[in-house]
Amino acid sequence: xxxxxxxxxxLLIGLLPLGATDPTVTWNSPGxxxxxxxxxxxxxxxxxxxxxxxxxxxxxxxxxxxxxxxxTSDRGTWMQIWGHTYAHDGxxxxxxxxxxxxxxxxRAVGEYSFIVEFADMASHDTGTKLLHVSIxxxxxxxxxxxxxxxxxxxxxxxLSVNVAxxxxxxxIGQVQLYLNEVTPTTPVSVDTLPPYLLIVPKEMLAVDSLxxxxxxxxxxxxxxxxxxxxxxxxxxxxxxxxxxIE
Numbered sequence: 001x002x003x004x005x006x007x008x009x010x011l012l013i014g015l016l017p018l019g020a021t022d023p024t025v026t027w028n029s030p031g032x033x034x035x036x037x038x039x040x041x042x043x044x045x046x047x048x049x050x051x052x053x054x055x056x057x058x059x060x061x062x063x064x065x066x067x068x069x070x071x072t073s074d075r076g077t078w079m080q081i082w083g084h085t086y087a088h089d090g091x092x093x094x095x096x097x098x099x100x101x102x103x104x105x106x107r108a109v110g111e112y113s114f115i116v117e118f119a120d121m122a123s124h125d126t127g128t129k130l131l132h133v134s135i136x137x138x139x140x141x142x143x144x145x146x147x148x149x150x151x152x153x154x155x156x157x158x159l160s161v162n163v164a165x166x167x168x169x170x171x172i173g174q175v176q177l178y179l180n181e182v183t184p185t186t187p188v189s190v191d192t193l194p195p196y197l198l199i200v201p202k203e204m205l206a207v208d209s210l211x212x213x214x215x216x217x218x219x220x221x222x223x224x225x226x227x228x229x230x231x232x233x234x235x236x237x238x239x240x241x242x243x244x245i246e
Contacts, residue, residue: 023053023118023127028097035134035170035219036104043105045135049098051118051127056092059085062100062116068132069113078115092121104135109169134219136169142216142226149228154236159200161189163214163226170219172196178213179204182225187215205232 028048030036036045051057063078082100086092096118104112112135117128142165153159165172176187177198189198198214213227 022125023051023057023120025051025116025118025127025129027129027131030133033132035136037220037222038104038135038137043103045102045104047100047102047114049116050096052095053120054094056094056121057096058087058092058119058121060118062114064112064114066112068111087121109135109137134170136218136220136222138168139222139224140165140167140172140216140218142214142224144214144226144228147228147230152231152233152235155205155232155234156202156236158202159205161198161200161212163196163198165196165216167218173217173219176215180211182213182215207232
């Protein structure tokens with residue numbers, strides 16, 4: 001009896017068509033949750049995807065829709081942006097690589113969802129992958145909220161610099177602080193989470209006037225600058241000495 005069952009199972013496996021498993025689908029770029037700059041100089045989003053199946057790839061289709069969507073979203077409401085049939089004379093390639101260019105200029109900033117699906121030559125098996133990408137077409141906004149420009153600051157303690165920064169597209173990646181000029185060297189201070197607080201070490205306050213520049217960088221790589229000029233003084237030390245005398 002066992003031999004008969006093993007023979008029947010082996011026969012069944014032999015009768016199954018090649019490609020009886022789902023094709024393997026891989027998003028190569030951009031990465032999941034990434035952000036891309038979109039403007040007149042870079043109006044397009046490039047999507048790279050690959051698929052493989054030992055029985056051959058029959059066709060591929062790609063859809064997109066604005067927003068962060070999952071598998072439960074009605075596919076009928078998505079826009080098809082690409083499709084290709086690979087099969088010829090009943091034969092399809094065992095692997096494919098595609099780069100699909102999608103024009104995003106003029107679309108609302110924010111997140112978009114993409115679904116790609118590849119079918120194998122068996123027709124009844126498909127491999128599907130979901131991708132979320134955000135686009136950004138505007139630079140971030142940034143302002144130093146304190147200290148105010150022209151203010152006197154104490155030389156004998158670290159100076160706290162409060163910054164307001166926002167970005168409508170992909171969000172702020174980080175805020176950097178420089179003194180006197182923005183240089184390619186490491187910034188004096190960096191913060192990656194709001195509320196943004198940057199520090200000027202007291203050792204750097206031994207000057208009569210100091211230009212503080214903050215640089216907000218969004219997750220797509222765009223940046224904006226804001227600055228204030230402050231007057232480091234000895235007034236804090238003088239007040240402290242006076243209190244000690246009294």
